[in-house]
Amino acid sequence: MNxxxxxxxxxxxxxEVAPPIEVFNLTDKFKADExxxxxxxxxxxxxxxxxxPWVLPIVRAVEARVTTDETYNHEYLPVAGFPDYREAxxxxxxxxxxxxxxxxxxxSIQTCGGTGAIRVAADFLKQQLGFNTVYVSKPTWGNHRxxxxxxxxxxxxxxxxxxxxxxxxxLKGWMEDLDEAPEKSVIILHxxxxxxxxxxxxxxxWTTILNKIKHSHSLKTLACTVNERVGNLVFITNDVKNKEAxxxxxxxxxxxxxxxxPSHGAKxxxxxxxxxxxxAIWKKNVKTMSDRxxxxxxxxxxxxxxLNTPGDWKHIIxxxxxxxFTGLNPSQVDRLIxxxxxxxxxxxxxxxxxxxxxxxEYVANCMHTVIxxxxxxxxxxx
Numbered sequence: 001m002n003x004x005x006x007x008x009x010x011x012x013x014x015x016e017v018a019p020p021i022e023v024f025n026l027t028d029k030f031k032a033d034e035x036x037x038x039x040x041x042x043x044x045x046x047x048x049x050x051x052x053p054w055v056l057p058i059v060r061a062v063e064a065r066v067t068t069d070e071t072y073n074h075e076y077l078p079v080a081g082f083p084d085y086r087e088a089x090x091x092x093x094x095x096x097x098x099x100x101x102x103x104x105x106x107x108s109i110q111t112c113g114g115t116g117a118i119r120v121a122a123d124f125l126k127q128q129l130g131f132n133t134v135y136v137s138k139p140t141w142g143n144h145r146x147x148x149x150x151x152x153x154x155x156x157x158x159x160x161x162x163x164x165x166x167x168x169x170x171l172k173g174w175m176e177d178l179d180e181a182p183e184k185s186v187i188i189l190h191x192x193x194x195x196x197x198x199x200x201x202x203x204x205x206w207t208t209i210l211n212k213i214k215h216s217h218s219l220k221t222l223a224c225t226v227n228e229r230v231g232n233l234v235f236i237t238n239d240v241k242n243k244e245a246x247x248x249x250x251x252x253x254x255x256x257x258x259x260x261x262p263s264h265g266a267k268x269x270x271x272x273x274x275x276x277x278x279x280a281i282w283k284k285n286v287k288t289m290s291d292r293x294x295x296x297x298x299x300x301x302x303x304x305x306x307l308n309t310p311g312d313w314k315h316i317i318x319x320x321x322x323x324x325f326t327g328l329n330p331s332q333v334d335r336l337i338x339x340x341x342x343x344x345x346x347x348x349x350x351x352x353x354x355x356x357x358x359x360x361e362y363v364a365n366c367m368h369t370v371i372x373x374x375x376x377x378x379x380x381x382x
Contacts (some may be wrong), residue, residue, distance in 0.1 A: 017294070021142075021347070022142070022244055022345060023042055023043075023044060023092065023345065024144075026040070026042040026336050026343050026344075026345065027040065027042065027043060027343075029337075029343065030042075030343045031217070032136060033341055033343075035341040037223075037341060037359075037362065038341040038342075038343070039341065039342045039354070039359050039362070039363060040281055040343045040345065040349040040354060040362070041342060041343060041344040041351055041354045042343050042344050042349075042350070042351065042354075043351055044195075044322070044323075044351060045351075045352055046289055046353050047323065047351070047353045047354050047356075048292075049292065049356050049357065050356070051354070051356055051359075054289070056282065056285040056286075057243075057281070057285060058272055058278055058281040058282045058285055059268060059272065059282075059285075060279060061329055062268055062271045063268055065271075066267055066268060066271055072267075074263065075263075076260045077110070077261055077263050077266070078252045078260075078261075079251075079254050079255055079259070079260060080108075080109050080110060080247065080251055080254070081108075081109060081110020081111075081261045081266060082110060082231075082261075082263060082266040082267060082270060083256050084267075084270040084274060085110060085230070085232070085266035085267070085269050085270040085273075086108045086109075086232055087108075088269070088270050088273035088274050089108065089232040089234070089269065089273070090106055090107075090108050090232060090234045091246075092107065092273055093232075093234055094234070094236075100236045103188050103239070103240065104240050104243075105236055105237050105239075105240050105243065106235070106236050106243075106283060107234075107235060107246070107247050108232045108233055108234040108235065109232070109233045109245050109250045109254060110230065110231070110232055110233075110261045111230075111231035111232065111233050111254075111261065112229075112230070112231060112258055112261055112262065112264055113229055113231065114143070114229065114231070115143055115147055116231045116233075116250075116257075116258070116261075117231040117232065117233035117342075118143075118144070119145050119147050119150070119151065119257075120233050120250055120253050120254060120257070121233055122134075122148050122150075122151035122153065122186075123151050123253045123257075124246075124249060124250055124253060125151075125186055126151050126152045126153060127249075127253070128249050129184070130184065131153070131184050131185070131186055132152075132153055132154050132155055132184070133153065133154075133155035133156075133157065133181070133182055133184065133185040133186065134148045134153050134155070134156055134185065134186040134187075134188060134253075135155075135157050135158065135159045135177070135178070135181055135185055135186065135187050135188065136148075136156065136158060136159070136188045137158070137159060137161035137162075137174075137188070137189075137190065137194070138158035138160055138161050138162065139161065139162060139191055139196055139197065139325075139347060140158075140160065140161075140188065140190075140195070140196075141190075141195045141196065144188055144251050148186075152321040155210065157181075158177070159173075159174050159177035159178055159181075160173030160174050160176070160177055160260075161173075161174060161194075161197070162197050162325065164327070167199070167312070167315035167325070167327050168199060168315065168318075169199055169200075169201050169205060170203070171205050171208065171209075174209070175208070175209075175212055177215065178212055179212075179301065187213055192320060192321065193320045193322065193323065194319020194320075194321070195321075195323055196322055196323050196324075196345070196347060196349035197319065197323070197324075197325040197349075198319030198321055198322075198323045198324045198325060198352075199315065199318065199319050199320075199325065200319075200320050207246075227291070229265060230261070230262070230269060231266040233250065234362070235247075235250075251341070262300055286377055287351070292353060293321070293322060293352050293353050294358075295353045296353060296355040296360065297316050297317050297319070297324070297352055298317060299312070299357070299360050300313075300316055300355060300363070300364055301313050301316045301317045302361065303361060303364035304316075304364055304367065304368065307364065307365070307368045309364075309367065309368040309372075310356065310371055310372065310375060311327065311371070315327065320352055322351050322352055323349055323350070323351060323352065324349065324350050325347070325348055325349055326344075326348045326349070326350055326367070326373075327348060328344075328348035328367065328370075329349075329374075330346045330348075331374065332348075332370045332371060332374060333346050333347075333348055334346075335370040335373070335374075336366055336370055338369070339370075340370075341370075342362075342366055344365060
């Protein structure tokens with residue numbers, strides 16, 4: 001009886017197991033590894049010198065005050081989100097002296113998680129404006145392509161970004177690809193700390209990029225995050241008369257997606273950004289993180305130089321933000337994982353703040369070893 005039931009075809013029988021999401025699969029393998037000196041460089045979140053998640057002190061302090069306030073509650077927010085948060089977030093993004101702000105051409109929608117703002121934007125562009133083509137950098141954050149496909153975009157294209165030979169931005173290839181973009185194309189730009197390469201355009205290159213897009217029939221979309229896993233989709237219109245219509249259509253998208261955004265994170269961020277004292281402390285907390293990342297970049301670069309590791313490693317100190325496209329190839333990554341218990345993405349991306357003063361020398365030595373081993377094998381074949 002049980003065997004008959006087990007072999008019977010059901011409605012769900014033909015559903016295939018989806019391929020694992022690389023970064024989470026990598027973490028699962030890391031957790032299962034019993035080697036004491038194992039290191040996870042794949043995690044996409046800030047880590048302290050002790051290798052621990054770090055709650056910013058000002059966030060912890062504000063949370064204690066907010067949650068003990070008798071007026072604090074868990075009532076639904078408006079569909080568009082918490083107004084104090086939304087306004088503070090777009091002022092932080094654009095700067096309080098932004099011409100768009102002064103002319104009242106800015107509004108926003110509070111969104112969820114790391115993808116909510118991009119998904120609402122994609123849905124709006126598809127449903128209201130008929131956009132069907134999006135260009136993302138090659139490489140880009142792994143979720144960008146999937147979000148636009150899920151929103152119904154039939155053409156998800158790449159523009160060249162990473163120059164692997166020089167380990168820098170491929171501006172020439174980028175501009176050539178944008179020249180081929182059809183009208184009504186969405187261009188996804190990483191505002192800063194490009195994920196996964198960590199290599200940002202220079203100020204002069206940004207001028208070239210924005211001038212190129214300005215004179216084309218495309219829509220540029222900057223992708224960046226706000227802390228506490230709350231997002232904010234900010235839009236700027238040429239005519240203030242269009243602002244309310246755009247917001248109302250985005251609210252309808254939100255209504256059938258998550259309906260109301262979560263309030264807790266938004267209230268914390270608003271309490272930080274809307275207080276001059278809290279904001280000053282927050283900037284110091286952010287600098288603490290930034291300084292540690294810069295230190296790890298410098299130390300890794302210096303150690304690889306001291307080891308005379310083949311190659312030019314200056315890109316490590318030129319890159320910005322948490323991530324570094326090291327230049328390690330898939331076979332070298334595979335050796336680091338299997339032989340040295342150092343876990344990183346197959347494209348060679350590492351999280352710089354997963355390095356510590358305690359593990360950096362081990363990582364550098366292992367990188368040096370796998371690179372030299374591969375060179376020796378290639379020489380032997382010749």
